[in-house]
Amino acid sequence: MPDPSDTQTRHDQHGRYPQAATVDDFRHNLAAVQARIDAACRRAGRDPAGVFLLPVSKTKPGASLRLAYAAGYRMLGENKVQEAFGKWEAMQDLTDLHWSVIGHLQTNKAKLVARFASEFQALDSLRVAEALERRLQIEGRSLDVFVQVNTSGEGSKYGLPPEDVHGFIKELTAFSGLRVRGLMTLALFSSEAERVRQCFILLRNLRDQLRQSAPAGIALDELSMGMSGDFEIAIEEGATVVRVGQAIFGARALPDSYYWPAETTGTQP
Numbered sequence: 001m002p003d004p005s006d007t008q009t010r011h012d013q014h015g016r017y018p019q020a021a022t023v024d025d026f027r028h029n030l031a032a033v034q035a036r037i038d039a040a041c042r043r044a045g046r047d048p049a050g051v052f053l054l055p056v057s058k059t060k061p062g063a064s065l066r067l068a069y070a071a072g073y074r075m076l077g078e079n080k081v082q083e084a085f086g087k088w089e090a091m092q093d094l095t096d097l098h099w100s101v102i103g104h105l106q107t108n109k110a111k112l113v114a115r116f117a118s119e120f121q122a123l124d125s126l127r128v129a130e131a132l133e134r135r136l137q138i139e140g141r142s143l144d145v146f147v148q149v150n151t152s153g154e155g156s157k158y159g160l161p162p163e164d165v166h167g168f169i170k171e172l173t174a175f176s177g178l179r180v181r182g183l184m185t186l187a188l189f190s191s192e193a194e195r196v197r198q199c200f201i202l203l204r205n206l207r208d209q210l211r212q213s214a215p216a217g218i219a220l221d222e223l224s225m226g227m228s229g230d231f232e233i234a235i236e237e238g239a240t241v242v243r244v245g246q247a248i249f250g251a252r253a254l255p256d257s258y259y260w261p262a263e264t265t266g267t268q269p
Contacts, residue, residue, distance in 0.1 A: 007043070007193060007233050017228075019250035020064065026071035029248045030055075037242070040235035051235055054100055056227075056245030058083065059252050062090050068249070069094055077121075077243055079103030081112050088116040102184075102224075102243055104158045107131040114139050121146040121184045121224055121243075124160050126168070129175050136177035143177060146184040146224050149206065151199040157186055162206050166213070173215045182222025182240070183207050187230055196230050200237035 020026050033053060041048040056077040057065050065076060065087060075098040078084030088099055100119040107127050113120055114135030123129060123145045136143055147169060150159035160168055165183070172180055183206065187199035203225055211220050224241035226234025231242035246252060 007040070007236060017246045017251045020067065020248065023067050023070045026068050026073070026248065030071065030073075033244055033247050036232055036247075037235060040232040044236045046235070050240060052241045054102075054224075054241055054243045055248045056102065056243050057087075057249060058103075058245060060249050062087055064249060065091065066094075069097055074098060075100060075118070077102045077245075081105060081109040085112045085116060111135045114141060114143065117143065119144040119146075119181075122148045122158065123178075124148040124158055124168075126171055129172060129178060133175040133177050141177070142179055144179045144181050145172075146182050146222065147172075147180065148184045149203055151185045151202045152188045154188070159185060162202060165206060166210060169210060169218055169220075170215055173217060180218045180220070182220050182224065183210075184224035184241075186227075187225065187234070189229075193230075193233060197233050197237060200225050200234050200239065204238040 020029055030053075034048075037051050037053065038048045041051065054075060054077045055068060055073050056079075057068065058077070058079040068076070069091075074096055077100040078087065079102055081101055081103070084099055084101055091097060098118040099116060100121060101113050101117045102121040104122055104124075105113060105120065105128055110128060110131035114132055120132070120143055123132075124147065132143060132145075147165060148159040149162055149165055150157050151162065169180065172178060183203055185199060185203045187196045190196055203223060207220050207223055214220055222240045223238050224243065225237075225239045226232070226242040228244050228247040231239065231244060234242060
């Protein structure tokens with residue numbers, strides 16, 4: 001069996017993903033990513049059924065999203081709330097298409113998330129939790145959430161410090177509209193695979209510790225970690241959700257380093 005520690009990142013391959021322009025392109029890309037998921041699971045001795053693939057459609061036009069839908073995709077991830085809300089408004093004819101917001105949320109945008117999203121993966125403050133709860137009560141809805149953890153220690157990244165997560169999760173029991181499913185992180189944007197891997201190991205170990213004392217009603221079953229450049233490493237370390245954009249939709253106009261800063265570059269947009 002191959003040694004999982006030999007798995008490398010693919011952060012230097014921005015231009016290698018051609019644009020998906022047809023339904024067949026999306027089906028082909030989905031199959032290719034699923035094959036990578038299956039191989040990573042084999043290396044880790046895991047069942048591929050335990051890994052959910054979340055296609056990330058940020059920056060892509062509605063026509064592209066409709067092709068993905070026609071290819072069978074039923075949940076899409078978006079970073080920017082207003083962009084996601086606009087796409088949802090334009091695609092309400094697709095009644096079984098669900099939306100996951102995976103990027104940082106300002107409190108004044110909570111009303112949008114509460115209106116349309118099925119899932120929010122970047123919860124990292126009580127102010128946002130309170131704003132979401134208020135709006136969810138108005139909408140008569142509930143929302144699956146992941147707590148975002150800063151596992152790299154970078155100031156450019158959002159997320160709670162690992163040592164603050166236990167107390168934060170205890171506070172979340174007060175919000176009946178929020179269903180805590182697990183933890184989420186962004187690893188280092190680095191070609192040094194072992195440093196990337198350490199971010200994922202930290203999140204898994206933290207989740208395992210928190211499970212021992214999690215309040216009633218708080219589920220910590222899920223680990224959302226890994227993107228197009230590193231999801232195979234994430235799977236080897238226990239990811240149950242991987243967020244994959246370019247390997248499915250094609251390269252974005254700007255490389256990942258613009259959206260997901262390296263440890264030595266500026267702040268996260």
